[in-house]
Amino acid sequence: MLENNYLIINKKARAFSEIKIAGRTAVFLDDDGRPVDYGVLPLGDSLYAMMSCDRVRLLMMVTDRQGAHDVIGVFWKDGADYEKECPMLGSVAGMKIYRQDLRIGSYARSIAEKLDEGVRIRVADAVDGSDMTGCPECGMMNPRGTPYCLECGCELE
Numbered sequence: 787m788l789e790n791n792y793l794i795i796n797k798k799a800r801a802f803s804e805i806k807i808a809g810r811t812a813v814f815l816d817d818d819g820r821p822v823d824y825g826v827l828p829l830g831d832s833l834y835a836m837m838s839c840d841r842v843r844l845l846m847m848v849t850d851r852q853g854a855h856d857v858i859g860v861f862w863k864d865g866a867d868y869e870k871e872c873p874m875l876g877s878v879a880g881m882k883i884y885r886q887d888l889r890i891g892s893y894a895r896s897i898a899e900k901l902d903e904g905v906r907i908r909v910a911d912a913v914d915g916s917d918m919t920g921c922p923e924c925g926m927m928n929p930r931g932t933p934y935c936l937e938c939g940c941e942l943e
């Protein structure tokens with residue numbers, strides 16, 4: 787089990803202990819109050835989607851900067867921090883945070899890959915399931931109306 791809160795960029799995790807908000811920017815600080823590497827995160831127009839999974843206290847953000855798409859994760863060790871800071875980041879960004887299941891990581895990466903290919907993806911809540919359809923090949927839940935599975939590429943309808 788991870789011991790700390792982490793900011794995860796390009797699959798590299800950096801421990802942080804506090805998030806400070808300055809305007810529409812979140813600054814992730816270490817124990818000494820210094821920003822961690824890549825810890826200054828604009829939450830403005832460069833964000834394409836935000837999604838979270840309560841079970842693993844993980845927030846995933848897909849960024850869209852001049853056609854480059856990245857996935858940034860925030861993992862909270864502590865439930866109280868998660869319940870406070872995750873919605874706070876959503877409200878600073880002015881975006882809805884879509885609720886996801888345990889496939890949140892691969893879902894976020896699939897969205898970034900599709901954006902790289904020029905395909906705009908409609909993000910939806912995965913946990914309630916009413917607006918999702920299961921892939922017959924791999925079981926991944928995809929937003930209804932998505933032509934191809936975001937996980938395996940199988941044709942859906």
Ligand SMILES: [Zn+2]
Pocket residue numbers: 921922923924925926935936937938939940
């Ligand atoms: Zn699939």
